[in-house]
Amino acid sequence: MSSDDESSGNESSDNESGSSYTGSSDTGSSENESSDSESEDNESVSTRATIVEELKTNTRLTTLGVCNLDDAGLQEVAEALKANTTLTKIGLQNNQIGDAGARAIAETLKVNTTLTQVYLHANQIGDVGARAFAETLKVNTTLISLNLPRNCISKAGVQAIDEARKVNSTQMVLASSAQMHPLVLCLHPRLATAEDVQTVLCLLTCGTELDEQPSLVLPALPVELAERITDEATHWQGVLRTKRLRFDADTPAHVLKATVPRSINANPIRVKAIQVLRDRKSCHNSDSTGSTGAFDVIVRDEHGAVRHECTVKPTFVESTLEFMSISPADHPIIRQMREGWEVQVRRSAFALDLHFESLYVGYTTI
Structure with a gap:
């Protein structure tokens, strides 16, 4: 049955x-x-x-x-x-x-x-x-x-x-209803720990002997280049929040949100990206309301004051999947973000057409 x-x-x-x-x-x-x-x-x-x-x-x-x-x-x-x-x-x-x-x-x-x-x-x-x-x-x-x-x-x-x-x-x-698109899990970022990031940077900047050939040593890279490599690989610490119910609710308790945490090593936090992934029940251009996939993103400081608000339109990935990413190069507000700041994804016009939504804030502490 x-x-x-x-x-x-x-x-x-x-x-x-x-x-x-x-x-x-x-x-x-x-x-x-x-x-x-x-x-x-x-x-x-x-x-x-x-x-x-x-x-x-x-x-x-x-x-x-x-x-x-x-x-x-x-x-x-x-x-x-x-x-x-x-x-x-x-x-x-x-x-x-x-x-x-x-x-x-x-x-x-x-x-x-x-x-x-x-x-x-x-x-x-x-x-x-x-x-x-x-x-x-x-x-x-x-x-x-x-x-x-x-x-x-x-x-x-x-x-x-x-x-x-x-x-x-x-x-x-x-x-067995309401299954997510299989690519949802593949597109989720890997959440690195502070130790993971430090280990990778050390390998890139300190020069490392190869286990198989101890006589060979990887060249030590400048810190700026090493950080560029980790950024390209999105090898960051991060906060990932997901939502699978009540997409039509816009009350504070039900808004999808993520808060930049406190640094555990006293180094300042630098936010690298804000990303939103959504899986819809129908194809991205055929929701029942005829609306686009646009939604609002709000950034608040540690006191709750709105520092930035914008409407973004995600990029079509495949079938029912949509993805949006904001980097420091896209908007200066990303560079201003620090511990205690909060990102919110507000209810969209096609909320009832969703069955999965995630919000990721990637950051480094070095």
Whole structure:
């Protein structure tokens, strides 16, 4: 049985909150945001370890919701679930789970017959993960609900799961609507850490011996040229926020926004780019209102005062994908931005034609 409804209970706010791993007796969810905060990462790992240990010995909880979870985190949780015989429902929605995490939970479902409801909507699962679930459903006959909307699964991936259900005649409900364009994940920038950036610059400017041929040394480049190379490769630190719900809402709580964080090494922050990626339900030039893809971008300073406001029109990428990027060369306001400044993407005329939107602010601290 297929369904386009997400029967996961309460949805989270679309402007994602940076919460740590939490366990609860409900499948309540909290969308997460990419962050460069090391303290948040450490707290998340610590809390995740606690949940993993409790899952191994749990004899009370039947429902669990976990947030701020990536592939590595889910692999640990999935391993612990193999030995758990109490939990029947798990909410893993609104996380950063990709194919590796999906494969891990799919393997768990081959041996865990207690879990009957698994919610994985609004993640980053593609066809590889879908095929893993298809293989699982050939042997698992106890799962009654698999929730996968708003991932990156193609029609072929959904069909593979459907075919697998027919093999064992399961009556499992599959929710799989509103899938993102597969290129969404490819077009997202890689978020480098301060250490990553420093390591690359050191390799470029200090001269480095090649491991295979110690007698050969890479030439040391001038700092200006090294920075140009990292800029061309967009190898920056950054803040990435995503939105998958309530695109027609324009209240402060629902506006897609990103704040330039505080520098952790006391060096001034230099913003390198503001980028917006959007995936629409229909092709870029055929929305129901006949409007263009233009939308407003607002830049506020640390006191909330509007320092710049402009209307931008994204570039067509492919099919339903649109992309917009503003660099220091495009507008001087980028050079003025510093910690505490905020970028907002306002509601557009074709908001109801969206099912994914992301905002990225890339920066360096050197």
